[in-house]
Amino acid sequence: MKVLLLNGSPNKNGCTYTALCEVEKELNAQGIQTELVWLGNGPVRGCVGCRACKKLGRCVYSDDPINEIGQKIKEADGYVFGAPVHYSSPNGAMVSAMDRLFMAYGSHMRLKPAASVVSARRAGTTASYDVLNKYIGINNMIQVPSKYWNMVHGYTPEDVMKDEEGLTVMRTVGSNMAWLLKLINGAKGTGLEKPVDIPKATTNFIR
Numbered sequence: 001m002k003v004l005l006l007n008g009s010p011n012k013n014g015c016t017y018t019a020l021c022e023v024e025k026e027l028n029a030q031g032i033q034t035e036l037v038w039l040g041n042g043p044v045r046g047c048v049g050c051r052a053c054k055k056l057g058r059c060v061y062s063d064d065p066i067n068e069i070g071q072k073i074k075e076a077d078g079y080v081f082g083a084p085v086h087y088s089s090p091n092g093a094m095v096s097a098m099d100r101l102f103m104a105y106g107s108h109m110r111l112k113p114a115a116s117v118v119s120a121r122r123a124g125t126t127a128s129y130d131v132l133n134k135y136i137g138i139n140n141m142i143q144v145p146s147k148y149w150n151m152v153h154g155y156t157p158e159d160v161m162k163d164e165e166g167l168t169v170m171r172t173v174g175s176n177m178a179w180l181l182k183l184i185n186g187a188k189g190t191g192l193e194k195p196v197d198i199p200k201a202t203t204n205f206i207r
Contacts (some may be wrong), residue, residue, distance in 0.1 A: 001181045002033040004076035006069065008083040008094030010041035015119040016082045018157040019170050023080055023117065026174025032181060037072060040065055044093040045100070053104035066097060070105040077184075078144075078177055079109065081132050082117040088124035090131050098135050106139045111194055113180045115144035115173045118151045119160065125151040140195075142180060146172040 005024055009016035017038075024034045044064045052060040058067045073079070081098065083090035090098075102109070116132035118125050129149050136143050150173055152166035153159070160166065 001031075001077045001185055002035065002075065003027055003078040003080060003177060003181070004072050005034060005036045005080040006039060006082060006097075007036060008039045008081065008091060008097060009119075010039075010091065010093065011084070012038050012041070013157065014084070015152060015154050015157055015160045016084050016117070018154075018160045019117050019119050019152045019166070020080060020082045022167050022170035023115070023174040023177070026171045027178055030175065030178035032078075032178045035072060035076075037069060039069070039093060039097055041093075044096045046096040047099040047103055051103075053100075057104075059100050059104045061100075066100050066104070069097070070101060073101065073105045074108045076112075078112055078181055079114040080117060080173065080177070081114065081135070082119070083128060083132060085118055085120035085124035085128045088127045090118065090128045095131070098132070102135050102139060110140045111142065113142045113144050113177055113184070115146075115177060116150055117170065117173070120151070120153060121155045121159075122153065125149070125153070144173055144177045144180060146170075146176065 005020045007017050007020055020036060024036055027034050045061050058070060083094040114136045116129055118128045126149060129151060146169045148169045150169055152163050154163055
Protein backbone atom coordinates (compact mmCIF):
# COMPACT_ATOMS: atom_id res chain seq x y z
CA MET A 1 0.00 0.00 0.00
CA LYS A 2 1.35 3.38 -1.01
CA VAL A 3 0.33 6.99 -0.41
CA LEU A 4 1.30 9.84 -2.71
CA LEU A 5 1.78 13.17 -0.92
CA LEU A 6 1.77 16.18 -3.24
CA ASN A 7 3.49 19.34 -2.03
CA GLY A 8 1.94 22.13 -4.08
CA SER A 9 3.95 24.93 -2.48
CA PRO A 10 6.51 26.83 -4.58
CA ASN A 11 8.73 26.62 -1.50
CA LYS A 12 10.10 23.06 -1.62
CA ASN A 13 11.00 22.70 2.07
CA GLY A 14 8.64 25.22 3.65
CA CYS A 15 5.63 25.02 5.91
CA THR A 16 3.49 22.82 3.65
CA TYR A 17 6.36 20.36 3.32
CA THR A 18 6.79 20.35 7.09
CA ALA A 19 3.11 19.48 7.58
CA LEU A 20 3.22 16.74 4.97
CA CYS A 21 6.31 15.24 6.59
CA GLU A 22 4.36 14.76 9.83
CA VAL A 23 1.66 12.89 7.92
CA GLU A 24 4.30 10.84 6.13
CA LYS A 25 6.12 9.86 9.32
CA GLU A 26 2.93 8.47 10.83
CA LEU A 27 2.11 6.56 7.65
CA ASN A 28 5.58 5.04 7.59
CA ALA A 29 5.36 4.14 11.27
CA GLN A 30 2.25 2.11 10.45
CA GLY A 31 3.84 0.26 7.57
CA ILE A 32 2.52 2.34 4.67
CA GLN A 33 4.90 3.23 1.83
CA THR A 34 4.97 6.88 0.78
CA GLU A 35 6.24 9.16 -1.92
CA LEU A 36 6.40 12.90 -1.32
CA VAL A 37 6.38 14.78 -4.62
CA TRP A 38 7.05 18.50 -5.10
CA LEU A 39 4.99 20.30 -7.75
CA GLY A 40 7.89 22.69 -8.25
CA ASN A 41 8.11 26.44 -8.64
CA GLY A 42 7.87 26.64 -12.42
CA PRO A 43 4.78 27.56 -14.43
CA VAL A 44 1.82 25.17 -14.39
CA ARG A 45 -0.76 25.54 -17.14
CA GLY A 46 -4.39 25.94 -16.24
CA CYS A 47 -6.95 23.49 -17.61
CA VAL A 48 -8.47 24.79 -20.86
CA GLY A 49 -11.40 22.36 -20.83
CA CYS A 50 -10.47 20.76 -24.18
CA ARG A 51 -11.25 17.26 -22.81
CA ALA A 52 -8.54 15.73 -24.99
CA CYS A 53 -7.38 13.87 -21.88
CA LYS A 54 -10.51 11.72 -22.06
CA LYS A 55 -9.25 10.26 -25.34
CA LEU A 56 -5.51 10.35 -24.65
CA GLY A 57 -5.54 9.15 -21.03
CA ARG A 58 -3.25 12.04 -20.12
CA CYS A 59 -3.22 15.81 -20.32
CA VAL A 60 -2.57 17.11 -23.82
CA TYR A 61 0.06 19.50 -22.44
CA SER A 62 3.42 17.99 -21.52
CA ASP A 63 5.54 21.05 -20.73
CA ASP A 64 5.03 20.91 -16.95
CA PRO A 65 5.02 18.09 -14.33
CA ILE A 66 1.30 17.18 -14.48
CA ASN A 67 1.56 13.99 -16.54
CA GLU A 68 4.58 12.81 -14.57
CA ILE A 69 2.58 13.24 -11.36
CA GLY A 70 -0.39 11.61 -13.06
CA GLN A 71 1.60 8.42 -13.59
CA LYS A 72 2.37 8.35 -9.88
CA ILE A 73 -1.32 8.85 -9.14
CA LYS A 74 -2.11 5.66 -11.07
CA GLU A 75 0.22 3.66 -8.80
CA ALA A 76 -0.93 5.07 -5.45
CA ASP A 77 -3.58 3.73 -3.08
CA GLY A 78 -4.15 7.00 -1.22
CA TYR A 79 -3.37 10.69 -1.55
CA VAL A 80 -2.55 13.77 0.52
CA PHE A 81 -2.77 17.11 -1.27
CA GLY A 82 -0.88 19.95 0.42
CA ALA A 83 -0.94 23.66 -0.40
CA PRO A 84 -0.07 27.00 1.16
CA VAL A 85 -2.59 29.80 1.45
CA HIS A 86 -2.20 32.64 -1.07
CA TYR A 87 -4.85 35.37 -0.78
CA SER A 88 -7.23 33.12 1.17
CA SER A 89 -7.03 30.35 -1.44
CA PRO A 90 -4.60 27.57 -2.34
CA ASN A 91 -1.71 28.91 -4.43
CA GLY A 92 -2.54 29.24 -8.12
CA ALA A 93 -0.17 26.56 -9.40
CA MET A 94 -1.74 24.00 -7.06
CA VAL A 95 -5.28 24.88 -8.19
CA SER A 96 -4.21 24.53 -11.84
CA ALA A 97 -2.53 21.22 -11.04
CA MET A 98 -5.58 19.88 -9.23
CA ASP A 99 -7.89 20.90 -12.10
CA ARG A 100 -5.82 18.99 -14.63
CA LEU A 101 -4.92 16.01 -12.45
CA PHE A 102 -8.55 15.36 -11.58
CA MET A 103 -9.71 15.88 -15.15
CA ALA A 104 -7.09 13.59 -16.69
CA TYR A 105 -6.47 11.08 -13.89
CA GLY A 106 -9.56 11.28 -11.68
CA SER A 107 -10.76 7.80 -12.65
CA HIS A 108 -7.62 6.33 -11.09
CA MET A 109 -8.41 8.02 -7.75
CA ARG A 110 -12.05 6.95 -7.49
CA LEU A 111 -12.97 5.27 -4.16
CA LYS A 112 -9.48 5.77 -2.76
CA PRO A 113 -8.75 7.67 0.51
CA ALA A 114 -7.55 11.25 0.25
CA ALA A 115 -6.83 14.17 2.54
CA SER A 116 -6.17 17.87 2.04
CA VAL A 117 -3.58 19.80 4.07
CA VAL A 118 -3.11 23.58 4.12
CA SER A 119 -0.65 25.92 5.78
CA ALA A 120 -0.74 29.64 6.49
CA ARG A 121 0.91 32.23 8.64
CA ARG A 122 -2.43 33.30 10.04
CA ALA A 123 -5.70 33.21 8.06
CA GLY A 124 -7.35 31.84 4.92
CA THR A 125 -6.87 28.22 5.92
CA THR A 126 -10.51 27.13 6.13
CA ALA A 127 -11.35 28.68 2.75
CA SER A 128 -8.35 26.99 1.15
CA TYR A 129 -9.17 23.69 2.84
CA ASP A 130 -12.68 23.86 1.36
CA VAL A 131 -11.30 24.42 -2.14
CA LEU A 132 -9.08 21.33 -2.02
CA ASN A 133 -11.75 19.17 -0.44
CA LYS A 134 -14.16 19.86 -3.29
CA TYR A 135 -11.92 17.86 -5.63
CA ILE A 136 -12.17 14.90 -3.27
CA GLY A 137 -15.92 15.27 -2.87
CA ILE A 138 -16.73 15.39 -6.59
CA ASN A 139 -14.63 12.32 -7.42
CA ASN A 140 -16.19 9.56 -5.28
CA MET A 141 -13.20 9.53 -2.95
CA ILE A 142 -13.03 8.74 0.77
CA GLN A 143 -12.11 11.87 2.70
CA VAL A 144 -9.74 11.13 5.56
CA PRO A 145 -10.77 12.86 8.82
CA SER A 146 -8.73 14.16 11.72
CA LYS A 147 -9.20 15.82 15.11
CA TYR A 148 -9.63 19.26 13.53
CA TRP A 149 -9.44 20.78 10.08
CA ASN A 150 -6.18 19.74 8.41
CA MET A 151 -4.10 22.87 8.79
CA VAL A 152 -0.93 24.18 10.36
CA HIS A 153 0.07 27.74 11.18
CA GLY A 154 3.45 29.42 10.95
CA TYR A 155 5.57 31.73 8.83
CA THR A 156 8.53 29.36 8.81
CA PRO A 157 8.96 25.58 9.22
CA GLU A 158 10.30 26.28 12.69
CA ASP A 159 7.04 28.06 13.53
CA VAL A 160 5.04 25.09 12.28
CA MET A 161 6.99 22.75 14.55
CA LYS A 162 5.72 24.85 17.47
CA ASP A 163 2.09 24.40 16.39
CA GLU A 164 1.47 21.36 18.57
CA GLU A 165 -2.23 21.16 17.73
CA GLY A 166 -1.55 21.37 14.01
CA LEU A 167 1.12 18.67 14.24
CA THR A 168 -1.27 16.41 16.14
CA VAL A 169 -3.85 16.91 13.39
CA MET A 170 -1.25 15.91 10.75
CA ARG A 171 -0.27 12.78 12.66
CA THR A 172 -3.92 11.83 13.01
CA VAL A 173 -4.40 12.21 9.26
CA GLY A 174 -1.56 9.74 8.76
CA SER A 175 -2.95 7.31 11.33
CA ASN A 176 -6.48 7.45 9.93
CA MET A 177 -5.23 7.10 6.36
CA ALA A 178 -3.25 4.00 7.33
CA TRP A 179 -6.33 2.51 9.04
CA LEU A 180 -8.56 3.11 6.03
CA LEU A 181 -6.02 1.62 3.64
CA LYS A 182 -5.75 -1.50 5.78
CA LEU A 183 -9.53 -1.82 5.92
CA ILE A 184 -9.80 -1.56 2.14
CA ASN A 185 -6.95 -3.99 1.61
CA GLY A 186 -8.43 -6.42 4.12
CA ALA A 187 -11.73 -6.45 2.25
CA LYS A 188 -10.11 -7.81 -0.90
CA GLY A 189 -11.10 -11.38 -1.59
CA THR A 190 -14.01 -11.31 0.86
CA GLY A 191 -16.67 -10.89 -1.78
CA LEU A 192 -17.41 -7.33 -0.73
CA GLU A 193 -17.91 -5.45 -3.97
CA LYS A 194 -17.25 -1.79 -4.67
CA PRO A 195 -20.32 0.48 -4.74
CA VAL A 196 -22.41 0.29 -7.88
CA ASP A 197 -21.31 3.01 -10.29
CA ILE A 198 -24.55 4.92 -10.83
CA PRO A 199 -24.45 6.75 -14.19
CA LYS A 200 -24.19 10.49 -13.80
CA ALA A 201 -27.09 12.63 -14.92
CA THR A 202 -26.05 16.09 -16.12
CA THR A 203 -28.67 18.80 -15.69
CA ASN A 204 -28.44 22.20 -17.32
CA PHE A 205 -30.57 24.89 -15.74
CA ILE A 206 -30.98 27.07 -18.83
CA ARG A 207 -33.50 25.65 -21.29
